[in-house]
Amino acid sequence: DAGITQSPRHKVTETGTPVTLRCHQTENHRYMYWYRQDPGHGLRLIHYSYGVKDTDKGEVSDGYSVSRSKTEDFLLTLESATSSQTSVYFCAISPRGTEPTDTQYFGPGTRLTVL
């Protein structure tokens, strides 16, 4: 397994509360990604990072923010959680990002439920 961990693995929270999910890697890969996975949809990109303090929006970024102050950590924050953000969140890393042949390695996922 690529050295990727996510925390927490499960979380139940209430609407309107802030939530932060953490992705930690030990591979020193440059690129890190946050996806959400919902029934009937493929994985959808929320935000990604191509280096420390370098981030960009993905397909479904509304309601989410990210930060990357160290190579190994990529944080996803829901400023005010809503029920529509109930999902399974996956972090992924890749060494080269823009290279066509680059492979992404996925974390174990975080199941978030917003009541």
Place this chain on the structure above:
Amino acid sequence: KNEVEQSPQNLTAQEGEFITINCSYSVGISALHWLQQHPGGGIVSLFMLSSGKKKHGRLIATINIQEKHSSLHITASHPRDSAVYICAVKVTNDMRFGAGTRLTVKP
């Protein structure tokens, strides 16, 4: 319409059967990936293709760039192959994913 479409959505097979999962895409790509998501949720990469065919054990993946289509074949299927198989295409800085095909192989 999704940029990456997979078929079928669900597939049930008997052990030993030959399995085919299809992926069609509508965008220009630099590579196509097949991923496997285990029942416990973990996602692993099976293949990366930019042309032709690749084989790994009982798994074979093909791609036709002109037709924007890829197939994943499993020969002599086994219950341990039960998983969700996901097609993903590489588009500049990110990847676009199909919704997945849930395969169940019965003994």
